[in-house]
Amino acid sequence: MAPRTIAPFxxxxxxxxxxxxxxxxxxxxxxxxxxxxxxxGHRGIEKACELNEYPKNIYLCERICGICSCIHGITYCEVVERLWPVEIPPRAKFLRTIWSEMSRTHSHLLWLGLLADAFGFESMFMQFWRIREKVLDLLEMTAGQRVTQSISVIGGVRRDLNGEQKKKCIEVLKEVRKESEALIGVLANDYTVKARTVGKGVLSKDQAIALGCAGPTLRASGVCEDCRMQKYQAYGDLEFEPIVETAGDSYARAVVRARETLQAIDLQLEALGKLPAGDINVSVKGNPPANEAIFRSEQPRGEVFYYAKGNGTRNLERLRVRTPTYANIPSLLVMLPGCELADVPIIALSIDPCISCTER
Amino acid sequence: MIENLKEIKKDELLSEVKKYADAKARFVTAVCNDLGDKLEVTYYFNASPGMEMSALRIAVGKDEEVPSLTGIYLTAVLIENEMKETFGLKVKDIAIDFGGHMFLAQDSPVLPMLKEKKEAAGEKGGE
Structure with a gap:
């Protein structure tokens, strides 16, 4: 037996x-x-949320992660709205969906760029990030911020879209779709990409379920589970089918994210086309009763789980956030043993790890 | 209100969890709450395929041991370590035990998620 070495990655x-x-x-x-x-980098955000009033926690939850900021804020509002409960206006549901899918688009484009970078495909990395900039510009135009959009409030959303913004969004999203599709085609069919990802870090369907995986990591192993199947927000009014691949390897995880990038753009275009007229929020006053609720939404990296417990006061009794990377880290215990040392970076990257989410 | 929630006794935990594993349900997470004299732990599962969630809830004394789920669901390893170091939940036989320092450092607050923190003079670290 060859000697064993332990190396820090x-x-x-x-x-x-x-x-x-x-x-x-x-x-x-x-x-x-x-x-x-x-x-x-553990920050104790769950504890901090017990010390602040309900509306202030939105800002804390949005800062759990920079990339998933928007959906963290929305999911916090959704779970707290269930404590009262509060029904938000249809337009607010659509707007939350549009901003959520914009977040997914820029997050997946970011990851596709990082994947290209991991191979040393610097030009492709820059091209993915160049396209991503257009999505960030849309976020800035519609929400006022590129990174921490802060669009959600308890009872709806903070900002509306006017006709001009809607028109601009449709125009830019069509451009982004066309450019992404061309670039994804190159990435998905490249010999080197396939050589480095096909058959690497294989996770079977049964393993993915047993290890409690989430998001593209779960769906790339043939499991058809996506929180958007619960038809929350506007998803019930949109054409949505989860994207599933069956190979369970690093290539399949990349393909799921690539296809989801295009699907997210289609969902935004459909939601913009169907955006109903009306109010964007309802007034919510007082404190929620002593109650508990859970809400799950689909982050770019998978299912995020929020649990909230109210005690009738201005403060939460408890907030628990289980993020998708928290669910996906144990899968590395199965994916990595047996692989070549040179494949470790790609396999680790293939779960799209978000550590700031994990270490709330 | 939590839907599909079943309150069980601690001794029934592993046999109930085994039923979920046999049905190929996905373990989602666990949530610990400090009830004062007790700790309440709720384990959440997703019935695969689909998105239907159900939960098992136990309440245990703060000095009582709770069996680890990691023999059935390895993925519970992170949440069990987290509950151990932030609430002081005494989880027995975790597959990978980070010894109270998965998230918390040597100089971190002690059992920070408890409502009334144990302020033992000079005590440092997760547990």
Whole structure:
């Protein structure tokens, strides 16, 4: 038996924008064991949410993560609205959906760029991020901010779209779709990309379910589960079918995200076309009763779970946030053993790890 | 109100969880609440395929041990370590035990999620 070596992968590594460490045990060039270590950036946001009043927690939850900020704010509002309960106007539901799908589009484009970067395809990386800029510009135009949009309030949304903005969104989204489709075609059919991802980090359907995976990591293993199937917000009025691949490898996870990028643009275009007239929020006064509620929505990385418990006062008794990367980290314990050491960065990247989400 | 919630005794936990595993349900997460003299833990599962959720709830004394789910659902390893270091939940036989320092550092607050923190003088770290 060859001697075993333990090497740290991270917490600082070129493919990891955020700190997580994988303690990799390998024999020759083969990985035989892995132990993830987190805790480099824990912020105690759940505890902080018990100390603030309900509306102020929106700002905290939006800062759980920069990329998923918008959906964190929306999901917090959705779970708190269920404590009263509060029904928000149809236009607000559509607007939440549009901004959520814009977030998914820019998040997936960001990840596709990072994947290209991980191969050393610098030009493709820059092209994906160039397209992504257009989505960020739309977010800035409609929400006022590129990163932390802060559009959700308890009872609806903060901002509306006027006719001109709607027209601009449709025009730019069509451009983004066309450019993304062309670039995704190159990425998905490239020999090197396939050589580095096909058959790497395979997760079977049964393993994905048993390990509680979420989002593209789960759907790339043939499991048809997506929170949008619950038809919350405007999803019940839109043409939506979860995107599923069956190979369960790093390539399948990339393909799911690529197809979801295009699907997210289609959902935005459809929602913009069907945007109903009316109010964008309802007034919510007082404190919610002592009650508890859960709400799950589909982040770019998968299912985010919010639990809220009210106690009749201005403060929450408890808020729990389970983010998709939190669910996907254990899958690395199965994906990595048996792989070549050189494949570790791509496989780790293939779950699209978001550590700031994990370490709320 | 939580739908499809079943309150059970601690001794029934593993056999009830096994039923979910046999039905190929996906473990979503667990939520711990400090009830004062007790800790309440709710385990959430998603029935695959589909998005129907159900939950099991136990309430245990703060000094009582709770069996780990990691023998059935390995993915519970993170949440069990988190509940252990932030609430002091005594989880027995976790597959990977981070020793109270998965999220919390040596100089972090002690059991920070408890409503009345245990302010043991000089005590540091997760647990």
């Amino acid at each position: 991270g917490p600082q590594h070129p493919v990891l924008p955020e700190p997580i460490q994988l303690k990799i045990t390998y024999e020759d060039e083969k990985v035989v064991d892995v132990l993830p270590a987190i805790g480099y």
